[in-house]
Amino acid sequence: MKALDQAIALLQTGEPHLESEDVQSARQLLLPGHYLNPTATRARFASVDPATLTTPAVEYVNDIIRGAAVDFD
Amino acid sequence: MTSIDKDLPQKYLTKVLFEKLGYVAEIAVQITSKSYKTGYARQTYSDYDVLGVRFEPDLQLLRIAAECKSGEAKAVEELLKLKGVLTAFGIQRGYLIKSKIAQNARELAGNVGITTFSAAELQQFLTTAFRIDLDETLRTEAAANISLRTLDARFGSGFEQLWKYLRFEFWNRECHRNVQALLRLSASLSKQLDKRDSAHRFGAMRVLYYLSLALLELCGKVIAMGLSDPGRTFSVQIFGGARERREREVLFDMVHQYVPSSQDAVFAFEPDYMSGLSELAMRLIRSASDAAEIPRFLHGVIEEKFMGIGDRAGGAGTVTRKLSQDIALFVMKAAALDRAIFEELLAY
Numbered sequence: 001m002k003a004l005d006q007a008i009a010l011l012q013t014g015e016p017h018l019e020s021e022d023v024q025s026a027r028q029l030l031l032p033g034h035y036l037n038p039t040a041t042r043a044r045f046a047s048v049d050p051a052t053l054t055t056p057a058v059e060y061v062n063d064i065i066r067g068a069a070v071d072f073d
Numbered sequence: 074m075t076s077i078d079k080d081l082p083q084k085y086l087t088k089v090l091f092e093k094l095g096y097v098a099e100i101a102v103q104i105t106s107k108s109y110k111t112g113y114a115r116q117t118y119s120d121y122d123v124l125g126v127r128f129e130p131d132l133q134l135l136r137i138a139a140e141c142k143s144g145e146a147k148a149v150e151e152l153l154k155l156k157g158v159l160t161a162f163g164i165q166r167g168y169l170i171k172s173k174i175a176q177n178a179r180e181l182a183g184n185v186g187i188t189t190f191s192a193a194e195l196q197q198f199l200t201t202a203f204r205i206d207l208d209e210t211l212r213t214e215a216a217a218n219i220s221l222r223t224l225d226a227r228f229g230s231g232f233e234q235l236w237k238y239l240r241f242e243f244w245n246r247e248c249h250r251n252v253q254a255l256l257r258l259s260a261s262l263s264k265q266l267d268k269r270d271s272a273h274r275f276g277a278m279r280v281l282y283y284l285s286l287a288l289l290e291l292c293g294k295v296i297a298m299g300l301s302d303p304g305r306t307f308s309v310q311i312f313g314g315a316r317e318r319r320e321r322e323v324l325f326d327m328v329h330q331y332v333p334s335s336q337d338a339v340f341a342f343e344p345d346y347m348s349g350l351s352e353l354a355m356r357l358i359r360s361a362s363d364a365a366e367i368p369r370f371l372h373g374v375i376e377e378k379f380m381g382i383g384d385r386a387g388g389a390g391t392v393t394r395k396l397s398q399d400i401a402l403f404v405m406k407a408a409a410l411d412r413a414i415f416e417e418l419l420a421y
Contacts, residue, residue: 058336065325066344067313068253070238 080122083141083170085214086195086207087123090168093203096125096137097372100218104162105241115241119158123168124244126286128365132293132358134286139168143192148178156185170195217380224379228276232262235280243283248294249313251287255280256346259408268413275379277414282371285400288350289364292357300358307354311347346407353403356396363392370397371418378417386421394421 009015036044063069078084084100091098102124105117121138128134140155152169159167167187169178174189182189190198199205229236235258243251259280266273291310299306312318325342332340357364370393373386389397401415412419 053331053333053336055336055339058332058340061328061332062340063257065321065328065342066253067250067317067321068257068344070234070242070254070258 079143080141081215081218082211083143083192083195084122084139085211085218086199087139087141087168087170088214089205089210090195090199091123091125091137091139093199093205094125094137095369096127096135097368098123098125102244103241104158105245119154121158121164126368128289128293128368130362130365131296132289132361132365133297134290134293136164137166137168138164139170141170143172145171145173148175149181152178152182152185152187152189155187159187213382217376217382220380224272224275225279227272228279231265231273232276234258235262235276239279239283243287247313248287248290249311252284252291252311252350253344255284255287256344256350256404256407259404259410263409266410266414268411268416271379274414274417275375277410278371278375278379278418281401281404281415281418282368282375284404285367285371285397288354288400289357289367292354292361292364295354296358296361303355303358304351307351308343308347311350346403349403349407353399356399360392360396363390364396366390366393367397367400370394374418374421 060069088098088100100123102121103117104119104121105115107113108116110116122141123139125137125139126134138155138159140151142151148169148171151171155167155169158164169182169187169189170192171189172192174182174191179189196207199210200207225236229240238254238258242254246254259277266277268274291307294310295303295306298310309315309318312321322342329340357367366389370386370389373389374397376382376385377387398419398421401418404410405412405415
């Protein structure tokens with residue numbers, strides 16, 4: 001939302017919000033190629049494998065919740 | 074501790090004293106803690122030269138510890154350090170054993186409730202009060218200690234994580250965490266345990282001994298906190314108390330939303346073994362005075378069968394033996410272990 005606010009401010013006034021604490025987000029808007037259009041974004045997401053939750057990972061999370069995990073010691 | 078530890082004879086005799094007082098005794102127990110320094114790491118505070126544990130007939134845990142020194146100087150400093158350790162870690166009684174103890178240190182020891190023995194006094198007390206043959210005792214304990222270290226090293230080389238847990242973590246954690254962690258570690262190692270390897274059977278028996286300590290301490294909490302509904306009290310205390318259980322339940326519910334339903338078989342708030350564990354705990358509570366002797370019996374079986382000390386477990390009562398075997402059978406089922414892993418105990 002910060003990026004959107006900054007984008008609207010840039011379109012309306014040509015300047016980012018002066019009161020913004022996140023100057024970095026405004027700077028990033030001006031970098032070429034940082035934001036993709038919807039079509040390019042969909043194509044990029046389609047090539048990314050979705051994360052899978054394996055049984056050992058689920059068991060490990062379960063151990064941490066129960067207080068039985070010792071792996072991180 | 075190494076073979077050139079010049080305090081060892083005193084530690085052996087102190088261990089024997091603790092056993093004569095009804096405790097199960099262990100030499101060189103590390104006191105550690107975890108903290109963030111450059112990263113999350115274990116720090117060693119100190120150690121107990123000898124630590125003794127036993128359970129009252131209502132399963133309340135008692136712990137005593139000794140500082141053993143072969144030197145003659147600095148008795149006051151050592152006394153005050155021991156007092157600090159006893160206070161910081163909730164040890165009920167302390168003993169300072171030194172070659173000689175200055176009179177001013179003895180006066181101070183009396184004021185802070187620590188028992189002092191010079192080496193000669195300890196030997197005399199063991200000889201007169203318990204009719205112990207000192208030479209024979211020292212030979213037996215030294216040989217047993219070598220057996221213990223050898224088997225322990227062999228077990229540790231194959232099961233490092235479990236070995237480290239017993240060595241550095243067990244005595245520094247709450248009992249409910251120890252119960253769950255030991256069962257989890259046992260289950261993860263079940264396929265590697267070789268019933269033909271004596272070091273593996275020794276290690277499994279050690280795990281069983283430590284698990285019995287943690288489980289009995291938990292049962293003691295149930296007796297002290299909620300005997301009118303012991304099942305419910307146990308189900309709360311196994312997670313560390315009401316607030317801790319509730320926090321874990323809420324966290325579980327939140328995470329559950331993101332775990333696919335296909336993983337429901339492995340993602341559950343209570344482990345599969347919980348009903349069996351609760352049933353076992355109720356059995357221990359119902360026979361509390363006999364259950365209180367379980368650690369001494371299990372430790373006796375280890376000393377007798379693996380360390381070559383004769384007749385250490387023979388004095389245990391029938392109910393104590395049966396309950397000990399019940400714990401072993403439960404662990405076998407919960408961790409999918411082969412029955413032969415506990416053959417020394419089950420044949421008793």
